[in-house]
Amino acid sequence: MLARLKAPQWAGLSLIGGLVIFPYVIAMLTGQPVDSGVPKFWQGMLIQVFILAVFAMSYDILMGYTGILSFGHALFFGTGAYTIGILLKHAGWDLGSAFVAVIVIAIVQSLIVGLLSLRVSGVYFAMVTLAFAQMFFLLAEATDFRQWTGAEDGLQSIPVPAWISPTTERLRFYYLALGFAIAMYLVARQIVNSPTGRVMMAIRDNEVRAKVLGYNTLIFKLIAITVSGIMAALAGALNALWNLNANPAVLSVATTINALLMTIIGGVGSLIGPMLGAGVIQLLGYWLNVLFGPSWPLLFGIVYILIVLFLPYGIVGTWRLRGTSWLEQWRRRWQELTVRS
């Protein structure tokens, strides 16, 4: 069976293998125990990458596969974070039930946002989603609900069960987050390759044509936004467990923009691309911060412009088009952008 694997599958399996042994490799290299010091720090770094990777991938299902531009994706991520936080801290729910609630709320939220805004498309849809996200952002900051949300201070010290405490059981949390990212990737891949996923891609390419073929495109867009919303909410919930808090920033525009950047840098419409993009942004941000201090976002902006200029299809897209010059890539990209709008 192993002999039948193709190059990308080998790359994927090696990546997973590498991430599985990563904590122990770092421990060996530094000579420190695997559950403290530098190894523990780097596990934390990658845990954030895994969480953001799922968030970015959920964005890709919308933007890359269905062609829906959303400026309010933070809505799902943030609501997931607050839902699990409030249920664990104030309602005393157990972790399993809280996660089920996160999924249910994400479904309801996706359907409401979808039904109210999917009748408009393009930039108009983006603006409506932005309005929804801002509404929840203001709700999270509102002092009226301070006893539940902590208002602008955020929801602090969420009681995470001891067995997955990100501070004392870091290594276990690391494998949990890794498993979560892999599982979500497999689910997403299955969906985009299904008949439903193909219709989503058809809508991305040419929505009216898809309608003429007989597809009720609204339903397929609702499916896309719901799947994407659930994944983003789960990532948000895990993020709250990891940080032991949820603050209004998870609902802010910056969170959405982050997903957008990771998706574009990694490669739109490839699932794995946005996950790599999450890694690039997180690690690059860390190193730029170490090297240049607080002005690092300025430098990151320059790096971002360079990536968009020289890799118009992102990391994965460029890899798939290897052999073509970047001028040719740009010509094609330009054609696509002008044809679609």
Added chain:
Amino acid sequence: MSEWIIQTHALTRDFGSLRAVDHVDLKVRSGSVHAIIGPNGAGKTTLFNLISGYLKPTSGRVIFRDRDITHLPLHKMAHLGIGRSFQITNIFPTLTVLENVRLAAQARGGDNFRLWKPATHLRRYTEQAYTALQQVGLHERALQIAATLPHGDKRRLELAILLAGDAEVLLLDEPTAGMATEQVPILLDLLRQIRRGTNKTILIVEHNMSVVMSLAETITVMHQGRVLAEGSPAEITANQVVREAYLGTTFTGGRQ
């Protein structure tokens, strides 16, 4: 079953102050090839868009068999058995040729909401897609990305999409538009083939008179949004009014 598969009653569409289609009563016989001709701007494509649900009329009705479909949503037209092609190539550019056609086959099946099965495992649709691609002679390009096809092949892909949809009524909006002259006979053969094997109705807008005259049983001539004349190819060729309004100027030159 009604003799007429598609009828329009006083169908009218305004664009601002311009009346593009003006009280058109059209009757398309079930199983026939019906052509709509007329000079540029006569309202042919608008009439087509109204019949296929792409545009909504200002007034008037569209009847499919005995059913009023004037206000039916676009996606429901295909399920009734009405398929259309477009004058300007209208495909899914980043998908493969096969996937373009497969989506048309899948649209009429019941497997659109299976999130857990790989699309490529639904053999039935893939086979239908290959059959349609073979009919138009594109099967060897099945795995190519649609956007990279030359223009003439894109026109053929458009037809394959229509065939795979297995519609009862085919609305063809200028299928030869932009096609190389030597490809036109191939298209004609293909349309004849479709006619022979099935009981499909074809409603066609076309500028190429050789295609129209050799294919159509009934011709409707439109001029300034109205129906100027209707009849068999022989009747239309002999019609003095038609000659003056239309054929006299462009008939000999074919497509303008």
